[in-house]
Amino acid sequence: MIPVAEALAQVLALISPTGTEDVPLDAADTRALAAPIVATRTQPPFAASAMDGYALRADEAPAGANLRVIGEAAAGRAFTGKVGMGEAVRIFTGAPVPDSADTILIQEDADRSGDRITVREAARPGAHIRPAGGDFFTGAEIPSPRRLSPRDIALAAAMNCPKLTVRRRPVIALIPTGDELVMPGEVPGPDQIVSSNNFGLAALIARAGGQPRLLPIARDTPDSLRAAFASARDADLIITLGGASVGDHDLVQSTAADEGLDLSFYKIAMRPGKPLMAGRLGGTPMLGLPGNPVSAMVCGTLFIEPAIHAFLGLPAPDRAFTAPLAHALPANGPREHYMRARREPDGSVTVFDCQDSSLLSVLHASDTLAIRPPHAKAAPAGQDIRCLAL
Numbered sequence: 001m002i003p004v005a006e007a008l009a010q011v012l013a014l015i016s017p018t019g020t021e022d023v024p025l026d027a028a029d030t031r032a033l034a035a036p037i038v039a040t041r042t043q044p045p046f047a048a049s050a051m052d053g054y055a056l057r058a059d060e061a062p063a064g065a066n067l068r069v070i071g072e073a074a075a076g077r078a079f080t081g082k083v084g085m086g087e088a089v090r091i092f093t094g095a096p097v098p099d100s101a102d103t104i105l106i107q108e109d110a111d112r113s114g115d116r117i118t119v120r121e122a123a124r125p126g127a128h129i130r131p132a133g134g135d136f137f138t139g140a141e142i143p144s145p146r147r148l149s150p151r152d153i154a155l156a157a158a159m160n161c162p163k164l165t166v167r168r169r170p171v172i173a174l175i176p177t178g179d180e181l182v183m184p185g186e187v188p189g190p191d192q193i194v195s196s197n198n199f200g201l202a203a204l205i206a207r208a209g210g211q212p213r214l215l216p217i218a219r220d221t222p223d224s225l226r227a228a229f230a231s232a233r234d235a236d237l238i239i240t241l242g243g244a245s246v247g248d249h250d251l252v253q254s255t256a257a258d259e260g261l262d263l264s265f266y267k268i269a270m271r272p273g274k275p276l277m278a279g280r281l282g283g284t285p286m287l288g289l290p291g292n293p294v295s296a297m298v299c300g301t302l303f304i305e306p307a308i309h310a311f312l313g314l315p316a317p318d319r320a321f322t323a324p325l326a327h328a329l330p331a332n333g334p335r336e337h338y339m340r341a342r343r344e345p346d347g348s349v350t351v352f353d354c355q356d357s358s359l360l361s362v363l364h365a366s367d368t369l370a371i372r373p374p375h376a377k378a379a380p381a382g383q384d385i386r387c388l389a390l
Protein backbone atom coordinates (compact mmCIF):
# COMPACT_ATOMS: atom_id res chain seq x y z
CA MET A 1 0.00 0.00 0.00
CA ILE A 2 1.45 3.36 -1.03
CA PRO A 3 0.54 6.70 0.62
CA VAL A 4 -2.18 8.85 -0.91
CA ALA A 5 0.20 11.65 -1.95
CA GLU A 6 2.43 9.20 -3.81
CA ALA A 7 -0.57 7.61 -5.51
CA LEU A 8 -1.76 11.03 -6.66
CA ALA A 9 1.69 11.85 -8.03
CA GLN A 10 1.68 8.57 -9.96
CA VAL A 11 -1.80 9.21 -11.34
CA LEU A 12 -0.81 12.70 -12.48
CA ALA A 13 2.33 11.29 -14.09
CA LEU A 14 0.07 9.27 -16.42
CA ILE A 15 -1.60 12.41 -17.78
CA SER A 16 -0.64 14.98 -20.40
CA PRO A 17 -2.66 18.06 -21.30
CA THR A 18 -5.18 17.60 -24.10
CA GLY A 19 -4.87 19.51 -27.37
CA THR A 20 -6.47 22.89 -27.92
CA GLU A 21 -9.49 24.13 -29.85
CA ASP A 22 -10.98 27.55 -30.54
CA VAL A 23 -14.47 28.15 -29.19
CA PRO A 24 -16.80 31.14 -29.60
CA LEU A 25 -17.38 33.33 -26.57
CA ASP A 26 -20.85 31.95 -25.94
CA ALA A 27 -19.41 28.44 -25.53
CA ALA A 28 -16.37 29.42 -23.48
CA ASP A 29 -17.72 29.64 -19.92
CA THR A 30 -15.93 27.21 -17.53
CA ARG A 31 -13.54 26.05 -20.28
CA ALA A 32 -9.79 25.95 -19.56
CA LEU A 33 -8.04 28.82 -21.32
CA ALA A 34 -4.92 27.50 -23.05
CA ALA A 35 -3.46 30.70 -24.53
CA PRO A 36 -3.58 34.28 -23.25
CA ILE A 37 -6.36 36.51 -24.52
CA VAL A 38 -4.78 39.62 -26.06
CA ALA A 39 -6.78 42.82 -26.50
CA THR A 40 -6.98 43.83 -30.16
CA ARG A 41 -8.16 47.33 -29.25
CA THR A 42 -8.05 50.06 -26.64
CA GLN A 43 -11.12 50.65 -24.48
CA PRO A 44 -12.57 53.16 -24.52
CA PRO A 45 -10.96 53.97 -27.86
CA PHE A 46 -11.63 57.72 -27.28
CA ALA A 47 -12.22 59.98 -24.30
CA ALA A 48 -15.88 59.37 -23.53
CA SER A 49 -18.55 61.10 -21.52
CA ALA A 50 -19.66 59.25 -18.37
CA MET A 51 -22.86 61.34 -18.06
CA ASP A 52 -25.71 62.94 -20.00
CA GLY A 53 -25.13 66.70 -20.09
CA TYR A 54 -22.97 69.26 -21.91
CA ALA A 55 -19.37 69.09 -23.08
CA LEU A 56 -17.64 72.41 -22.54
CA ARG A 57 -14.44 74.14 -21.47
CA ALA A 58 -14.35 74.47 -17.69
CA ASP A 59 -12.71 77.91 -17.81
CA GLU A 60 -15.66 79.16 -19.90
CA ALA A 61 -18.31 77.80 -17.55
CA PRO A 62 -18.33 79.27 -14.04
CA ALA A 63 -21.69 79.31 -12.23
CA GLY A 64 -24.04 81.71 -14.04
CA ALA A 65 -22.24 81.50 -17.43
CA ASN A 66 -24.51 81.42 -20.48
CA LEU A 67 -23.30 79.18 -23.35
CA ARG A 68 -24.56 78.43 -26.85
CA VAL A 69 -25.27 74.77 -27.67
CA ILE A 70 -23.71 74.22 -31.10
CA GLY A 71 -24.40 70.53 -31.69
CA GLU A 72 -24.85 67.06 -30.25
CA ALA A 73 -22.65 64.03 -29.51
CA ALA A 74 -24.34 60.69 -28.82
CA ALA A 75 -22.96 57.19 -28.24
CA GLY A 76 -21.99 55.95 -31.69
CA ARG A 77 -22.32 59.45 -33.26
CA ALA A 78 -19.48 61.87 -32.51
CA PHE A 79 -19.66 65.65 -32.85
CA THR A 80 -16.92 66.43 -35.32
CA GLY A 81 -16.51 70.18 -34.74
CA LYS A 82 -14.64 72.03 -32.03
CA VAL A 83 -16.06 73.60 -28.88
CA GLY A 84 -15.07 77.27 -28.91
CA MET A 85 -15.29 80.06 -26.39
CA GLY A 86 -18.81 80.54 -25.00
CA GLU A 87 -19.94 77.24 -26.55
CA ALA A 88 -21.15 73.84 -25.37
CA VAL A 89 -22.13 70.56 -27.08
CA ARG A 90 -25.09 68.49 -25.93
CA ILE A 91 -23.60 65.09 -25.01
CA PHE A 92 -24.84 61.69 -23.89
CA THR A 93 -23.23 58.88 -21.88
CA GLY A 94 -20.71 56.93 -23.97
CA ALA A 95 -20.29 59.61 -26.65
CA PRO A 96 -16.79 60.79 -27.67
CA VAL A 97 -15.90 64.07 -25.97
CA PRO A 98 -15.51 66.72 -28.73
CA ASP A 99 -12.15 68.38 -29.39
CA SER A 100 -11.36 71.31 -27.11
CA ALA A 101 -13.96 70.32 -24.49
CA ASP A 102 -12.36 69.33 -21.18
CA THR A 103 -15.38 68.90 -18.88
CA ILE A 104 -18.88 67.44 -18.80
CA LEU A 105 -21.53 69.52 -17.03
CA ILE A 106 -24.32 67.13 -16.04
CA GLN A 107 -27.70 68.26 -17.30
CA GLU A 108 -29.05 68.55 -13.74
CA ASP A 109 -26.57 71.42 -13.25
CA ALA A 110 -27.68 73.39 -16.34
CA ASP A 111 -30.85 75.30 -17.27
CA ARG A 112 -31.67 74.95 -20.95
CA SER A 113 -33.54 77.52 -22.94
CA GLY A 114 -33.66 77.04 -26.72
CA ASP A 115 -30.11 76.67 -27.99
CA ARG A 116 -28.58 78.17 -24.80
CA ILE A 117 -27.75 76.88 -21.34
CA THR A 118 -27.05 78.68 -18.10
CA VAL A 119 -24.59 76.99 -15.75
CA ARG A 120 -26.31 76.44 -12.43
CA GLU A 121 -23.34 74.89 -10.66
CA ALA A 122 -19.82 74.89 -12.13
CA ALA A 123 -18.20 71.52 -12.86
CA ARG A 124 -14.60 70.85 -11.89
CA PRO A 125 -12.26 70.63 -14.90
CA GLY A 126 -12.14 67.09 -16.32
CA ALA A 127 -15.38 66.06 -14.61
CA HIS A 128 -17.18 62.95 -15.96
CA ILE A 129 -14.68 62.20 -18.73
CA ARG A 130 -13.43 58.63 -19.12
CA PRO A 131 -9.95 58.80 -20.67
CA ALA A 132 -9.09 56.75 -23.75
CA GLY A 133 -7.58 53.44 -22.57
CA GLY A 134 -8.98 53.94 -19.07
CA ASP A 135 -10.17 50.33 -19.10
CA PHE A 136 -7.40 48.66 -21.14
CA PHE A 137 -5.01 49.25 -24.02
CA THR A 138 -4.34 47.19 -27.16
CA GLY A 139 -2.08 44.29 -26.15
CA ALA A 140 -3.48 43.95 -22.61
CA GLU A 141 -3.66 40.25 -21.62
CA ILE A 142 -5.88 37.88 -19.74
CA PRO A 143 -3.29 35.27 -18.74
CA SER A 144 -3.62 31.52 -19.19
CA PRO A 145 -4.10 28.94 -17.85
CA ARG A 146 -7.33 29.70 -16.06
CA ARG A 147 -10.87 28.40 -15.92
CA LEU A 148 -12.94 30.96 -17.77
CA SER A 149 -15.55 32.83 -15.78
CA PRO A 150 -18.36 35.10 -16.95
CA ARG A 151 -16.12 38.04 -15.95
CA ASP A 152 -13.29 36.79 -18.18
CA ILE A 153 -15.71 36.37 -21.07
CA ALA A 154 -17.12 39.89 -20.73
CA LEU A 155 -13.59 41.32 -20.81
CA ALA A 156 -12.57 39.12 -23.76
CA ALA A 157 -15.61 40.32 -25.71
CA ALA A 158 -14.73 43.97 -24.99
CA MET A 159 -11.18 43.18 -26.19
CA ASN A 160 -12.79 42.11 -29.48
CA CYS A 161 -11.64 38.49 -29.20
CA PRO A 162 -14.59 36.50 -30.59
CA LYS A 163 -12.92 33.09 -30.19
CA LEU A 164 -10.83 31.76 -27.33
CA THR A 165 -8.25 28.97 -27.35
CA VAL A 166 -9.17 26.33 -24.78
CA ARG A 167 -8.14 22.77 -23.94
CA ARG A 168 -10.24 20.00 -25.43
CA ARG A 169 -12.38 18.42 -22.71
CA PRO A 170 -10.86 15.02 -21.90
CA VAL A 171 -13.19 12.10 -22.60
CA ILE A 172 -13.46 9.94 -19.49
CA ALA A 173 -14.92 6.48 -20.07
CA LEU A 174 -16.77 5.07 -17.05
CA ILE A 175 -17.19 1.29 -16.92
CA PRO A 176 -19.39 0.00 -14.10
CA THR A 177 -18.74 -3.69 -13.43
CA GLY A 178 -20.77 -6.30 -11.61
CA ASP A 179 -23.42 -8.95 -12.18
CA GLU A 180 -25.47 -7.37 -9.40
CA LEU A 181 -25.97 -4.03 -11.15
CA VAL A 182 -28.85 -2.63 -13.16
CA MET A 183 -29.25 0.91 -14.50
CA PRO A 184 -31.46 3.43 -12.67
CA GLY A 185 -35.06 3.00 -13.86
CA GLU A 186 -34.69 -0.71 -14.54
CA VAL A 187 -36.31 -3.27 -12.28
CA PRO A 188 -33.59 -5.00 -10.22
CA GLY A 189 -33.84 -8.73 -9.57
CA PRO A 190 -34.07 -9.88 -5.95
CA ASP A 191 -30.28 -10.08 -5.64
CA GLN A 192 -29.49 -6.92 -7.61
CA ILE A 193 -28.92 -3.23 -6.83
CA VAL A 194 -28.96 -0.03 -8.86
CA SER A 195 -25.68 1.31 -10.23
CA SER A 196 -24.95 4.71 -8.71
CA ASN A 197 -21.20 5.31 -8.86
CA ASN A 198 -21.10 5.85 -12.59
CA PHE A 199 -23.72 8.61 -12.41
CA GLY A 200 -22.16 10.34 -9.41
CA LEU A 201 -18.75 10.25 -11.05
CA ALA A 202 -20.10 11.39 -14.41
CA ALA A 203 -21.47 14.49 -12.67
CA LEU A 204 -18.19 15.06 -10.86
CA ILE A 205 -16.26 14.67 -14.13
CA ALA A 206 -18.52 17.07 -16.02
CA ARG A 207 -18.18 19.68 -13.27
CA ALA A 208 -14.41 19.33 -13.28
CA GLY A 209 -14.37 20.02 -17.03
CA GLY A 210 -14.23 16.50 -18.50
CA GLN A 211 -16.61 14.76 -20.88
CA PRO A 212 -17.95 11.66 -19.16
CA ARG A 213 -18.77 8.72 -21.40
CA LEU A 214 -21.10 6.34 -19.60
CA LEU A 215 -20.54 2.82 -20.90
CA PRO A 216 -22.90 -0.11 -20.34
CA ILE A 217 -22.48 -2.25 -17.23
CA ALA A 218 -19.78 -4.88 -17.77
CA ARG A 219 -20.54 -8.29 -16.31
CA ASP A 220 -18.13 -10.19 -14.07
CA THR A 221 -16.58 -12.12 -16.95
CA PRO A 222 -13.30 -11.53 -18.79
CA ASP A 223 -15.15 -11.38 -22.12
CA SER A 224 -17.51 -8.67 -20.96
CA LEU A 225 -14.66 -6.64 -19.43
CA ARG A 226 -12.56 -7.05 -22.58
CA ALA A 227 -15.44 -5.75 -24.70
CA ALA A 228 -15.80 -2.77 -22.36
CA PHE A 229 -12.08 -1.99 -22.56
CA ALA A 230 -12.23 -2.19 -26.35
CA SER A 231 -15.08 0.32 -26.50
CA ALA A 232 -13.17 2.70 -24.20
CA ARG A 233 -9.81 2.62 -25.96
CA ASP A 234 -10.21 5.99 -27.68
CA ALA A 235 -11.01 7.80 -24.40
CA ASP A 236 -8.43 9.98 -22.67
CA LEU A 237 -8.91 8.08 -19.41
CA ILE A 238 -10.57 4.73 -18.70
CA ILE A 239 -12.18 4.30 -15.29
CA THR A 240 -13.53 0.99 -14.06
CA LEU A 241 -15.85 0.82 -11.06
CA GLY A 242 -15.78 -2.22 -8.83
CA GLY A 243 -14.16 -5.62 -9.26
CA ALA A 244 -10.95 -4.14 -7.87
CA SER A 245 -10.60 -6.21 -4.71
CA VAL A 246 -9.46 -9.74 -4.05
CA GLY A 247 -12.68 -11.76 -4.45
CA ASP A 248 -13.13 -14.55 -7.01
CA HIS A 249 -15.31 -12.24 -9.11
CA ASP A 250 -12.98 -9.23 -8.97
CA LEU A 251 -11.57 -9.61 -12.47
CA VAL A 252 -10.70 -6.09 -13.50
CA GLN A 253 -7.01 -6.25 -12.78
CA SER A 254 -6.41 -9.75 -14.14
CA THR A 255 -8.35 -9.00 -17.34
CA ALA A 256 -6.61 -5.65 -17.80
CA ALA A 257 -3.27 -7.42 -17.21
CA ASP A 258 -4.13 -9.94 -19.97
CA GLU A 259 -4.87 -6.95 -22.21
CA GLY A 260 -1.40 -5.51 -21.53
CA LEU A 261 -1.99 -3.26 -18.51
CA ASP A 262 1.16 -1.39 -17.50
CA LEU A 263 0.41 -1.13 -13.77
CA SER A 264 1.59 1.95 -11.83
CA PHE A 265 0.25 0.87 -8.45
CA TYR A 266 -2.41 -1.24 -6.79
CA LYS A 267 -3.68 -0.54 -3.26
CA ILE A 268 -3.19 2.64 -1.31
CA ALA A 269 -3.05 3.39 2.41
CA MET A 270 -6.39 5.15 2.29
CA ARG A 271 -9.82 4.64 3.74
CA PRO A 272 -12.09 4.43 1.87
CA GLY A 273 -10.44 3.55 -1.42
CA LYS A 274 -7.81 0.95 -0.54
CA PRO A 275 -8.06 -1.19 -3.70
CA LEU A 276 -7.46 1.72 -6.12
CA MET A 277 -5.29 0.82 -9.09
CA ALA A 278 -3.70 2.93 -11.79
CA GLY A 279 -1.75 2.28 -14.96
CA ARG A 280 -1.88 2.38 -18.73
CA LEU A 281 -3.96 0.12 -20.93
CA GLY A 282 -2.70 0.15 -24.51
CA GLY A 283 -1.25 3.60 -23.87
CA THR A 284 -4.45 5.02 -22.36
CA PRO A 285 -4.33 6.01 -18.68
CA MET A 286 -6.58 3.81 -16.57
CA LEU A 287 -7.91 4.01 -13.03
CA GLY A 288 -9.56 1.03 -11.36
CA LEU A 289 -11.83 2.36 -8.62
CA PRO A 290 -13.28 0.30 -5.79
CA GLY A 291 -16.94 -0.57 -6.14
CA ASN A 292 -18.16 0.69 -2.78
CA PRO A 293 -20.05 3.85 -3.73
CA VAL A 294 -18.47 6.15 -1.13
CA SER A 295 -14.99 4.79 -1.95
CA ALA A 296 -15.59 5.57 -5.62
CA MET A 297 -16.82 9.09 -4.95
CA VAL A 298 -13.99 9.87 -2.52
CA CYS A 299 -11.48 8.60 -5.10
CA GLY A 300 -13.27 10.87 -7.57
CA THR A 301 -12.53 13.89 -5.39
CA LEU A 302 -8.97 12.88 -4.54
CA PHE A 303 -7.76 11.53 -7.89
CA ILE A 304 -10.17 12.08 -10.79
CA GLU A 305 -10.76 15.78 -10.23
CA PRO A 306 -7.01 16.59 -10.08
CA ALA A 307 -6.47 14.32 -13.10
CA ILE A 308 -9.00 16.30 -15.13
CA HIS A 309 -7.33 19.53 -14.06
CA ALA A 310 -4.02 18.07 -15.30
CA PHE A 311 -5.63 17.22 -18.67
CA LEU A 312 -6.82 20.83 -18.83
CA GLY A 313 -3.45 22.30 -17.87
CA LEU A 314 -5.00 23.81 -14.73
CA PRO A 315 -3.51 23.74 -11.22
CA ALA A 316 -5.02 21.13 -8.91
CA PRO A 317 -8.19 22.30 -7.18
CA ASP A 318 -7.62 23.52 -3.64
CA ARG A 319 -10.33 22.14 -1.39
CA ALA A 320 -8.22 22.15 1.78
CA PHE A 321 -9.12 23.94 4.98
CA THR A 322 -8.54 23.41 8.69
CA ALA A 323 -11.28 23.49 11.33
CA PRO A 324 -11.69 22.52 14.99
CA LEU A 325 -13.32 19.19 15.79
CA ALA A 326 -16.79 19.50 17.33
CA HIS A 327 -16.08 16.34 19.36
CA ALA A 328 -13.33 13.90 20.23
CA LEU A 329 -12.15 11.22 17.76
CA PRO A 330 -10.53 7.85 18.52
CA ALA A 331 -7.04 6.92 17.30
CA ASN A 332 -6.72 6.03 13.60
CA GLY A 333 -5.45 2.82 12.00
CA PRO A 334 -2.74 2.44 9.37
CA ARG A 335 -4.68 4.01 6.47
CA GLU A 336 -5.22 7.74 5.96
CA HIS A 337 -8.91 8.12 6.73
CA TYR A 338 -11.10 10.53 4.75
CA MET A 339 -14.03 10.74 7.14
CA ARG A 340 -17.42 11.97 6.02
CA ALA A 341 -18.21 15.07 8.05
CA ARG A 342 -20.36 18.15 8.30
CA ARG A 343 -19.40 21.76 8.93
CA GLU A 344 -21.38 23.36 11.73
CA PRO A 345 -22.56 26.99 11.65
CA ASP A 346 -19.85 27.82 14.25
CA GLY A 347 -17.16 26.53 11.86
CA SER A 348 -16.41 23.33 13.76
CA VAL A 349 -16.57 19.93 12.08
CA THR A 350 -18.75 17.01 13.16
CA VAL A 351 -17.58 13.61 11.89
CA PHE A 352 -20.40 11.16 11.21
CA ASP A 353 -20.48 8.10 13.47
CA CYS A 354 -20.93 5.62 10.66
CA GLN A 355 -18.09 5.61 8.14
CA ASP A 356 -19.01 2.44 6.22
CA SER A 357 -18.02 3.01 2.59
CA SER A 358 -21.32 1.70 1.25
CA LEU A 359 -23.42 4.51 2.78
CA LEU A 360 -24.31 7.06 0.13
CA SER A 361 -26.85 8.66 2.47
CA VAL A 362 -24.02 9.62 4.84
CA LEU A 363 -21.92 11.00 1.97
CA HIS A 364 -25.00 12.91 0.83
CA ALA A 365 -25.33 14.51 4.29
CA SER A 366 -21.63 15.48 4.24
CA ASP A 367 -20.04 18.63 2.93
CA THR A 368 -16.56 17.84 4.19
CA LEU A 369 -13.97 15.07 4.31
CA ALA A 370 -12.10 15.27 7.62
CA ILE A 371 -8.63 13.75 7.20
CA ARG A 372 -7.03 11.52 9.83
CA PRO A 373 -3.36 10.72 9.08
CA PRO A 374 -2.20 7.10 9.38
CA HIS A 375 -1.78 6.10 13.05
CA ALA A 376 -3.10 9.48 14.30
CA LYS A 377 -3.54 9.54 18.07
CA ALA A 378 -6.96 10.08 19.64
CA ALA A 379 -7.98 13.72 19.10
CA PRO A 380 -9.85 15.83 21.68
CA ALA A 381 -12.77 18.12 20.83
CA GLY A 382 -11.49 21.50 19.65
CA GLN A 383 -8.33 20.12 18.05
CA ASP A 384 -7.77 21.39 14.52
CA ILE A 385 -8.24 18.82 11.77
CA ARG A 386 -7.30 19.09 8.08
CA CYS A 387 -10.34 18.89 5.84
CA LEU A 388 -11.40 18.91 2.20
CA ALA A 389 -14.54 20.77 1.18
CA LEU A 390 -16.84 18.61 -0.93
Ligand SMILES: Nc1nc2c(c(=O)[nH]1)N[C@H]1C(S)=C(S)[C@@H](COP(=O)(O)OP(=O)(O)OC[C@H]3O[C@@H](n4cnc5c(N)ncnc54)[C@H](O)[C@@H]3O)O[C@H]1N2
Nearest residue numbers: 176195196197198242243244245250274290291292293295
Ligand atom coordinates in the same frame (compact mmCIF):
# COMPACT_ATOMS: atom_id res chain seq x y z
N1 LIG B 1 -11.04 -10.01 1.72
C1 LIG B 1 -11.11 -8.69 1.41
N2 LIG B 1 -12.27 -8.19 1.00
C2 LIG B 1 -12.36 -6.90 0.69
C3 LIG B 1 -11.24 -6.07 0.84
C4 LIG B 1 -10.03 -6.62 1.26
O1 LIG B 1 -9.00 -5.94 1.40
N3 LIG B 1 -10.00 -7.96 1.53
N4 LIG B 1 -11.37 -4.74 0.57
C5 LIG B 1 -12.70 -4.19 0.79
C6 LIG B 1 -12.71 -2.83 0.37
S1 LIG B 1 -11.90 -1.71 1.34
C7 LIG B 1 -13.42 -2.43 -0.71
S2 LIG B 1 -13.48 -0.76 -1.08
C8 LIG B 1 -14.15 -3.34 -1.54
C9 LIG B 1 -13.86 -3.03 -3.01
O2 LIG B 1 -14.33 -4.06 -3.75
P1 LIG B 1 -14.40 -4.05 -5.32
O3 LIG B 1 -13.73 -2.88 -5.88
O4 LIG B 1 -13.97 -5.37 -5.79
O5 LIG B 1 -15.91 -3.80 -5.59
P2 LIG B 1 -17.09 -4.84 -5.75
O6 LIG B 1 -16.80 -6.04 -4.95
O7 LIG B 1 -17.35 -4.97 -7.17
O8 LIG B 1 -18.22 -4.01 -5.07
C10 LIG B 1 -18.16 -3.58 -3.74
C11 LIG B 1 -19.56 -3.10 -3.33
O9 LIG B 1 -19.90 -1.99 -4.12
C12 LIG B 1 -21.09 -2.22 -4.86
N5 LIG B 1 -20.97 -1.61 -6.18
C13 LIG B 1 -20.10 -1.95 -7.14
N6 LIG B 1 -20.28 -1.17 -8.22
C14 LIG B 1 -21.29 -0.36 -7.94
C15 LIG B 1 -21.95 0.67 -8.68
N7 LIG B 1 -21.58 0.98 -9.94
N8 LIG B 1 -22.95 1.33 -8.07
C16 LIG B 1 -23.32 1.01 -6.80
N9 LIG B 1 -22.74 0.07 -6.07
C17 LIG B 1 -21.75 -0.62 -6.63
C18 LIG B 1 -21.18 -3.71 -4.96
O10 LIG B 1 -22.47 -4.13 -5.19
C19 LIG B 1 -20.61 -4.14 -3.62
O11 LIG B 1 -21.61 -4.04 -2.63
O12 LIG B 1 -13.80 -4.66 -1.28
C20 LIG B 1 -13.77 -4.99 0.11
N10 LIG B 1 -13.54 -6.38 0.25
Ligand code: MOO
Nearest residue numbers: 272273274295357
Ligand atom coordinates in the same frame (compact mmCIF):
# COMPACT_ATOMS: atom_id res chain seq x y z
O1 MOO C 1 -11.09 0.95 1.04
MO1 MOO C 1 -12.81 0.38 1.06
O2 MOO C 1 -12.90 1.66 -0.07
O3 MOO C 1 -12.77 1.14 2.71
O4 MOO C 1 -14.50 0.41 1.48
